[in-house]
Amino acid sequence: MLTLYGIELASHLLLGTAQYPSPAILMEAIKASGTGVATVSLRRETAGGSSGDRFWSLIRSSGVRILPNTAGCHTVKEAVLTAQMARDLFATDWIKLEVIGNHDTLQPDVFALVEAARVLTDDGFKVFPYTTDDLVVAERLIGAGCEVLMPWCAPIGSAQGPLNLHALRSLRGHFPDIPMIVDAGLGRPSHAATVMELGFDAILLNTAVAKAGDPVAMAHAFAKATEAGHAAHRAGMLEPRDVAVPSTPVIGTAVFS
Amino acid sequence: MLTLYGIELASHLLLGTAQYPSPAILMEAIKASGTGVATVSLRRETAGGSSGDRFWSLIRSSGVRILPNTAGCHTVKEAVLTAQMARDLFATDWIKLEVIGNHDTLQPDVFALVEAARVLTDDGFKVFPYTTDDLVVAERLIGAGCEVLMPWCAPIGSAQGPLNLHALRSLRGHFPDIPMIVDAGLGRPSHAATVMELGFDAILLNTAVAKAGDPVAMAHAFAKATEAGHAAHRAGMLEPRDVAVPSTPVIGTAVFS
Amino acid sequence: MLTLYGIELASHLLLGTAQYPSPAILMEAIKASGTGVATVSLRRETAGGSSGDRFWSLIRSSGVRILPNTAGCHTVKEAVLTAQMARDLFATDWIKLEVIGNHDTLQPDVFALVEAARVLTDDGFKVFPYTTDDLVVAERLIGAGCEVLMPWCAPIGSAQGPLNLHALRSLRGHFPDIPMIVDAGLGRPSHAATVMELGFDAILLNTAVAKAGDPVAMAHAFAKATEAGHAAHRAGMLEPRDVAVPSTPVIGTAVFS
């Protein structure tokens, strides 16, 4: 059972809603993923338009909990205002806090991130910070009131999978009681299994599912791999060893010569 | 659907029967894995004993198909005779052909392997050769009549996972129509997902499940990861890219300054 | 030619002075490494003692430039005061700025690091910040007046070598004109060659040399590997390719059959 800010969730997978071939496929993918949480953004409405309403009613019909993001924000001010508008619109105090620090890597600006996290938690938000694998930054975010962390494992949309297992392992080990969701950079179900095996609590996916040849099948595949990694972490895995060890018993082997 | 020598199997996982904490746990693990094939060996019976009968009736009660092995054989002669005794005893022409070439790595002796494979296929066996990731060896085994290959990905029982993805990818690509089962060296569900994502058809596990803290849970975890990797391979995965790409649309982003 | 704050150095290797089996071996290692810069620290003198004098005269006799560090500092205040004492003692405005943020990983506290860097550059210091591979942090340090960066590649003394080549490559690429010295985590000459091949300007070593079986030989080996990586980066390396390509010409091959 995954517990985020007191909310219990059956699935260890969170899903983004962008870049799907069609709204219908998005809805099927949400279903196939078994997710209980979907991320959304806020963008400008066009005069006379109501595209927002259509998308929103679609998402609500899925019955999943909404996690609005501050994607595209580059300053504390932008992120805080976007979070406030999201709370007014979606009537939730959950916010996925993104403060982008670099256009090429889309990595967080950890300085602005910590400051925005403090402002928002003081304002009553339940912040889900998109952060790096930096231990010290994690400590600051927790100090700022975050009860969940969302470290990246590779640049957003890069599908490269975990680039620094050592740092992820160390981050996980230092804060055993903080729910940690690996956000950004996952490309394949094996990547999801790998980070869950390290003891992470959940993953947040978007591009790897939405841009797959068959997003619905891929959503299901990621769901299975995530559960597999989670179960393996709890079941206790064999440590790698440098020597081979026979599986079949050696004693009682026939001698024919 | 996995098809091995004309037999269709629902599960993409084959399971070894050695090293479990107890017969009961073995039976539960077989069930949890969903496997349709279990490997067994032949060993000396002790006068007055009937341990073989007890183990055998247990396995049969699981209803899975039996794949006897020639574990511990180091010569063509030993492997061929062991295969013949297995056929007489288990009334199956399936044989997992192991001819060990090195005590430390427990790797196949590819020279004896190809020769034994030829002898056994000529004698009507359906051979499952435990081999390396060597393309040329694979070609010889196919030439010798093998319709299934079982390449290792790391030394038996080492739990190291795939040590040479390049070689595995190349092996898979050269023989697209030969069912290939990754045998030996897998330690974690993510390893299983990784090789299935490469397009391998199945995996054969033993130590990683039997020696896990909770073998039954681990068997289930591997089953999920295997299906996840298989589904992902068919669904079409995103290629890793060196640059980050925003998932949330950029157009329509608010400007607050 | 390596240029650090206007000083030209022939060697691309900087060497730490701690943990050597003996002062004599330290001196030989400095010589064998060909380094032009050695790091030192400040520690409490014992009343009546003059161990500091002995060590200091030894180092000065080597003729290398001194880079004092703030090792062991955990706050801006400690780091700044230590830097000031170092300047008074060593009569150099160079300072290797370490502000440790975590006892287990000995990684920098990037928040305190940037603040201390600003204070010290304002006070006229030439700061060599020991930092992470975080791009945004690098940008802040440059903004704070640092003209050299010293990213880690793995935890101090871990000898693990570069844990995140993607981040290092990205860091290098974003600031092509800032001299970057990989500091901490290197264990083998091949690690040094690897980061120099990425285009880093120099490496700073200590444990990998001082704790080697033969520190003098190892210092020489690292020097060679560093120059090799530097030369290879300038000479233009072959890109890895997925297919094999014959080196020996195919045309004119004899046909004997």
Add this chain to the structure above:
Amino acid sequence: MLTLYGIELASHLLLGTAQYPSPAILMEAIKASGTGVATVSLRRETAGGSSGDRFWSLIRSSGVRILPNTAGCHTVKEAVLTAQMARDLFATDWIKLEVIGNHDTLQPDVFALVEAARVLTDDGFKVFPYTTDDLVVAERLIGAGCEVLMPWCAPIGSAQGPLNLHALRSLRGHFPDIPMIVDAGLGRPSHAATVMELGFDAILLNTAVAKAGDPVAMAHAFAKATEAGHAAHRAGMLEPRDVAVPSTPVIGTAVFS
């Protein structure tokens, strides 16, 4: 000192002679590499031509020892005849034995390789077999009379560097007294350093040097990296550790608060 079939060589690098921008650059690269051995092939001469003479007098003028190869041979018969013609022409009993088993990977056909090695050693040749990282194959080659092994680390010309360090380490460890030259697949000096650090005795390069932007500089860089890796292996390297360890002494640290 590297000893191959009783011949002592100062350099741990062997160099191929193909694909250079010009004969002049080839000659400079040989010089810069410091190699004592260069590989050559046999190809059809064109009637009226004497290109062979020109190339040959060029190579001889370099003063290095010649290692003819059987590149392009796919059968035992081809390889053996090519070796015999090479001996008649070059007046050397050294032969780099290549029997290619796959057009895409250009990997050795280990079956034909072992057979050809036996035929040639019986005929008085000193065989340098281009082989895989397979232990059992290595054992057969040694049994066939080979006193030197040349395992690949990646496909020829792929520049991917060592794809399976575990197999290379294991191969090296099993035959401590057999000189082993890593042949094929190296792309960067760091790759050369890596395999030399594992304890290999030498490397054979061609494409990575010949196709570099500056082949002469690259030859020199590889020479340095090779010596660095060799020296490091002998000097005794630090084992990687999972925890950080301060290099600067902790005792005597000032307390300012």
Add this chain to the structure above:
Amino acid sequence: MKLIVNGETRDVAAHFLDALLTELQFEGDWLATALNGELVRSTERPECLLKEGDRVEILTPRQGG
């Protein structure tokens, strides 16, 4: 009166934010609004007086990762 609405200059009659939405036919039920970089809650729009040159942002739910 001239305002900047979602980055475009508009000449409008409305004096209050809720009226502005109607005038410009922002008919969606799901909108979030900001005036000159400060949140204006949906409940506050009727009392939110606009003046020449104000910058208004009108946002709505969109796909997000």
Add this chain to the structure above:
Amino acid sequence: MKLIVNGETRDVAAHFLDALLTELQFEGDWLATALNGELVRSTERPECLLKEGDRVEILTPRQGG
């Protein structure tokens, strides 16, 4: 007569392989047998004559990977 059964020297009365199994109380229903390195099918045991020094292997199902 002395035989080597599963690596141990045994002095037995039986002249045929099936009788040997009974004499040595190999009562399992699931056995595979070899004589001097050659397979003896279960059906062939009654006619399988034993002689001094023969090497007999009697195998049974066991755990395997």
Add this chain to the structure above:
Amino acid sequence: MKLIVNGETRDVAAHFLDALLTELQFEGDWLATALNGELVRSTERPECLLKEGDRVEILTPRQGG
């Protein structure tokens, strides 16, 4: 007068930092000093007046990485 010198409480007669170094036999030529968390340059020591309870740090060059 009682001071804390490099973490240890010392009872000293000296009233100035340079005198303290002499009294405590810190005879090294290569020392750096701080008083109550502030740098005292070597040139400032003769005028650096000490008072009861001051914290003095006296540092010297050491191996470092």
Add this chain to the structure above:
Amino acid sequence: MKLIVNGETRDVAAHFLDALLTELQFEGDWLATALNGELVRSTERPECLLKEGDRVEILTPRQGG
């Protein structure tokens, strides 16, 4: 008489391998020769009699990896 030399059919007058090399102007000093898949040492060429349809390979040093 017709021979296949390095894969090409040639009509030649020479009866011995060394004469063939001269006739076809293979003037290099550094050649290796094979006749019908068998080595012919340089010293053996004068006595190496050729017959209709023989396959001759004439090789020379070339760049190699």
